[in-house]
Amino acid sequence: MQQSGLGIVGYGGFGEFTAKAYAQMPEVKIVAVTDVNAARRNEAASIYQATAYETYEQLLADPAVDIVVINTPPWLHAAQAQQAALAGKHIFLEKPLATDLADADALMQILQEKQVRLSIDYVLRHVPIYTILQKLTASNLLGKITYMRLENVASNEALHADHWFWKRQYSGGIFIEHGVHFFDLCNQLSQSEPADISGHAHTAEDGRQDRVMAAVSYNNGILANFYHAFDRPAILEQTVLRVVMERGTAIVTGWIPDRLEIEGTLSSEHYAELSELLGVELNITTVPAPEGITGATAGEIVTAQVTREDRTADYSQAVIGGLSEFIRSIQDPAYQPQVSLQDSYASFRLAYRAQQSIDQGHNLAY
Ligand SMILES: NC(=O)c1ccc[n+]([C@@H]2O[C@H](COP(=O)([O-])OP(=O)(O)OC[C@H]3O[C@@H](n4cnc5c(N)ncnc54)[C@H](O)[C@@H]3O)[C@@H](O)[C@H]2O)c1
Structure with a gap:
C-alpha cells in the first residue's frame, strides 16, 4: 500500500x-x-x-x-x-x-x-451516535425534522484568561472556534441551507464573550437554536442536541456523544427497519387516546436508547475516519466524502454570520 x-x-x-x-x-x-x-x-x-x-x-x-x-x-x-x-x-x-x-x-x-x-x-460527522442520527433523520421514519436545539455548556477551567480562545482576533469567537462543529452537524442533518441567522451574546465583566446563542432558519423551514457557554467547572460539562421530527424526537447527549434516545410513533410495519437502523431493540408502549382532546387517537409509542462505552476511543476513531475519507477522496476524485469542501465552507460561513449578527445587533441573511 x-x-x-x-x-x-x-x-x-x-x-x-x-x-x-x-x-x-x-x-x-x-x-x-x-x-x-x-x-x-x-x-x-x-x-x-x-x-x-x-x-x-x-x-x-x-x-x-x-x-x-x-x-x-x-x-x-x-x-x-x-x-x-x-x-x-x-x-x-x-x-x-x-x-x-x-x-x-x-x-x-x-x-x-x-x-x-x-x-x-x-x-x-464520524462519531457512531451521530452517524446513526444522520441515518435516522434521512430515513424519515419519524418524519421530517422540524426543529433542532443544541445546548452546550462547557468548562472554562483549562482556558486561562490569556488563552487565545478568548481573543477574538485569534479565535474568531466561540461560534467560529467551536460552535462551527454543531453548525456543520445541523447543516448536514437539515439537508438544506441556512436562510437567516440571529445571534446574541453575554459579555463577562472582563470583556470576554463567554455565552453565545443563535437562532437559525433553514430554507426548507427547519428552525434551530444553538447555545454555547464556557463558564462552568469541567465536572458539570453538558452537551445535549434535541432533534424534533414530525412524529418523534431524538436526544443526543455528550460532546462526543455516548447516548441517543428516541421516542416516536410510526407504522408497526417499519419497526424492524427502525430497530435495524438503530442497532438496538425497540420498547413499544400502547397509549390510550388522551382524554379531552377532540380527535386524539390511541397509538403505540416507540422508545429506544443507543449507548456508547468509550468516548475517547470514539473520538480517536472519528479523527481517523475523517482523514481516511479525505485520503480516499484524493485518490479517487469521484468519491464523495462526508465533509465536502463546500460543507467546510458553509459551516464556517454560518458561524461567521452568527458572530456578525451578534456584533451588528440584528439578524442577517446567510
Ligand atoms: N476537532 C476537534 O475536536 C478539536 C479539538 C480541540 C482543538 N481543535 C482545534 O485544533 C487547533 C489547535 O488547538 P489546540 O487546543 O491544540 O491549541 P494549542 O494552543 O494547544 O496548540 C497549538 C500549537 O500550535 C503551535 N503554533 C502556534 N503558532 C504556530 C506557527 N505559526 N507555526 C507552527 N506552530 C505554531 C503552538 O506552539 C502549539 O503547540 C485549533 O484550531 C482548535 O480549534 C479541534
Whole structure:
C-alpha cells in the first residue's frame, strides 16, 4: 500500500491527540512536523521518527509531505492553508477554516486554481451516535425534522484568561472556534441551507464573550437554536442536541456523544427497519387516546436508547475516519466524502454570520 506522507503543523494539545490517532493508520506516515515551540516539534519528531522543521516553509518544501495537517490556533489557518495550496499540498485542516470570511473566500479561490483538496476535521460527522442520527433523520421514519436545539455548556477551567480562545482576533469567537462543529452537524442533518441567522451574546465583566446563542432558519423551514457557554467547572460539562421530527424526537447527549434516545410513533410495519437502523431493540408502549382532546387517537409509542462505552476511543476513531475519507477522496476524485469542501465552507460561513449578527445587533441573511 502506498502511504501518504503527513506533515503536521502545530503539535499542541490537539496536535498530540490527533497524531496518536494517525499513527494507527496503515495508509499514512507522519514524515514531518513543525511547531514554533522547538521542544514540541522535537518531541513529536522523536515519537514518530519524523523530521522536525524549524519553519513551515521548510516543511512545505519536503517532497515526502503529501498532506499538510494544520493544528495551529485558528487565526493562522487560512494563511497556512493558502501557503500549502500554493506549494501544491493537500490540506487536512482543524476547524475553523478561517477567522475572517474574506480570507475563507480567497482560500476557496486558490484551492480551485491550484486543484488541491481541503477538508475540515469535523469529528462529529464520524462519531457512531451521530452517524446513526444522520441515518435516522434521512430515513424519515419519524418524519421530517422540524426543529433542532443544541445546548452546550462547557468548562472554562483549562482556558486561562490569556488563552487565545478568548481573543477574538485569534479565535474568531466561540461560534467560529467551536460552535462551527454543531453548525456543520445541523447543516448536514437539515439537508438544506441556512436562510437567516440571529445571534446574541453575554459579555463577562472582563470583556470576554463567554455565552453565545443563535437562532437559525433553514430554507426548507427547519428552525434551530444553538447555545454555547464556557463558564462552568469541567465536572458539570453538558452537551445535549434535541432533534424534533414530525412524529418523534431524538436526544443526543455528550460532546462526543455516548447516548441517543428516541421516542416516536410510526407504522408497526417499519419497526424492524427502525430497530435495524438503530442497532438496538425497540420498547413499544400502547397509549390510550388522551382524554379531552377532540380527535386524539390511541397509538403505540416507540422508545429506544443507543449507548456508547468509550468516548475517547470514539473520538480517536472519528479523527481517523475523517482523514481516511479525505485520503480516499484524493485518490479517487469521484468519491464523495462526508465533509465536502463546500460543507467546510458553509459551516464556517454560518458561524461567521452568527458572530456578525451578534456584533451588528440584528439578524442577517446567510
Ligand atoms: N476537532 C476537534 O475536536 C478539536 C479539538 C480541540 C482543538 N481543535 C482545534 O485544533 C487547533 C489547535 O488547538 P489546540 O487546543 O491544540 O491549541 P494549542 O494552543 O494547544 O496548540 C497549538 C500549537 O500550535 C503551535 N503554533 C502556534 N503558532 C504556530 C506557527 N505559526 N507555526 C507552527 N506552530 C505554531 C503552538 O506552539 C502549539 O503547540 C485549533 O484550531 C482548535 O480549534 C479541534
